[in-house]
Amino acid sequence: MPPILYNLKELNPFLKKVKPSKILIVTSDILENKLKWAIQEISHTNVVVLPDGENAKEWVQIEKILKQFTKIGLDRKSIVIALGGGTVGDVVGFASAIYLRGVRYIQVPTTLLAQVDSAYGGKTGINFNGYKNQVGVFNNPLAIIVDIRFLNSLSNDQLTDGLGEIIKAGLIKDSSILSLLRKEGSHVFQKERILALLVKKSIAVKQFYIRKDPKEIYLRQILNVGHTVGHAIELKYKLSHGKAVLYGLLKELAVGESLGITSHTVKVNFLVILNKLNIKINNKYRTDLESLYHDKKIFHDSITMPIIEKEGKTKVVTIKLKDLRKLL
């Protein structure tokens, strides 16, 4: 498991020890301006800029970034730094994995979502032919830098986006996260100490499952709570990942209840937390099961998905797709 450094200032001493031949920062169009302070703080030899948002996660963008790697003359002793949200991390992780059969990279997640979720576990990938993360590899970074300062400049939407995964971490494993959210409500965003604590707790949950099952053979699937339905609506309605997961959690809790697995209080408490955090979930989406057919967890006519039993406890079940269709 790659080390996590909780301050950007630790990056330069870390790089000094690794002695890379070149250090390339890859970031996004908007972030290059917004995060000037961070780019200045990191020793580097080159900067490459990706288009903003999901547009970066396209096949043609990977070709472009690989051309830039070649032009800059990256070699096997170079290091690439992914400075940005999950998209930047996904693209850099994938491009680094396939350039010269692998150059090393470091994740510097700058959104709450990336800090608590996407930076861990080595999953990298791009969208392909309209399917999310259809192409990619497992490629762990050399290190992950989690600096709470990045969160200061995020919008409310971006913070909500991260909360989806934080709440999920509470639901599947560490219910103290849920207690903290119920107690603090929307004050969590004003209290840096509380936010830092939530981030660390959520990372610990994610790392627990990755350590047990690095290649997602079985147990790591528990991290997909809320994601079966979430992925089915995220691309369709162009939702943010966190919003889609929150909607997915709500729907999947209802499915779990219908199956007699999930206790009713879980959904009640989940709605209390959303209310306290001023998060509204739109109920109008139609889960398109057809789009699930390209889900990596579907085999024949069944899908394997995790279902919450009670706060902090989850199990993986296999459901016939036709039964899931009825329940949704």
Added chain:
Amino acid sequence: MPPILYNLKELNPFLKKVKPSKILIVTSDILENKLKWAIQEISHTNVVVLPDGENAKEWVQIEKILKQFTKIGLDRKSIVIALGGGTVGDVVGFASAIYLRGVRYIQVPTTLLAQVDSAYGGKTGINFNGYKNQVGVFNNPLAIIVDIRFLNSLSNDQLTDGLGEIIKAGLIKDSSILSLLRKEGSHVFQKERILALLVKKSIAVKQFYIRKDPKEIYLRQILNVGHTVGHAIELKYKLSHGKAVLYGLLKELAVGESLGITSHTVKVNFLVILNKLNIKINNKYRTDLESLYHDKKIFHDSITMPIIEKEGKTKVVTIKLKDLRKLL
């Protein structure tokens, strides 16, 4: 290390045990007709055809094959079978590695070169921006099927192509290969038993180094004898890989002699073998050191390359590029 099965007839029982959801054969344009017997012998659900030769090793071809994977509906329980030479193996190995973050594949090498060399070690890749194997990953197949029947339909050029790597295996580790070649001369191609023995001995040499150093950190570099110069002329003069390696071996033996590392008899014996095998090496190529600058083994102003000491014994040395330039 993936198992090696020495008969294509062993493939179906092997597949039966793995229980894949789909079995896709990928082969080349020409081979689809030429190897009808093999395609019929393998249980399969789909066949996909690549363009012939190095044209398949282009970025745009990977996009095409991934689209076909998606259209066919390959999932994580599917298996892809690479039926062809090194090019088919490289492309299938790479595409399988990045589709859904990895579907399993099986190598069925059909050329002598692929049977003794390219099918092992998990190196996959494509050419990019004019550089050979610039993009790829390490991705081991589930199994490798080596069937001597494929060699019956090869041209003399294709057999010579494989001999480059067979001679290399003799030079770096197993000198009994060289004795056998000196004894049998060009008769090796008529004697199936002898050819099968040479193939097995060469595979053993390759496997020895891969086992010791799967990621090519140090020792596996010995397998690159002849390849420093070989790669520098292969693309430039559009030579076959085997021919380029034979030329590379000759030049690198001379470099080794000049450095006082290689004993003179090695080159003398090497030329005797070429003569007995009726292989002529063109001496007109100019090794373009500039094209070496994108070699994965160059750092700063030096290159790390293996040099033969005597038949069956090799060491890795680091040479200044300017010294290498003088010696060539």
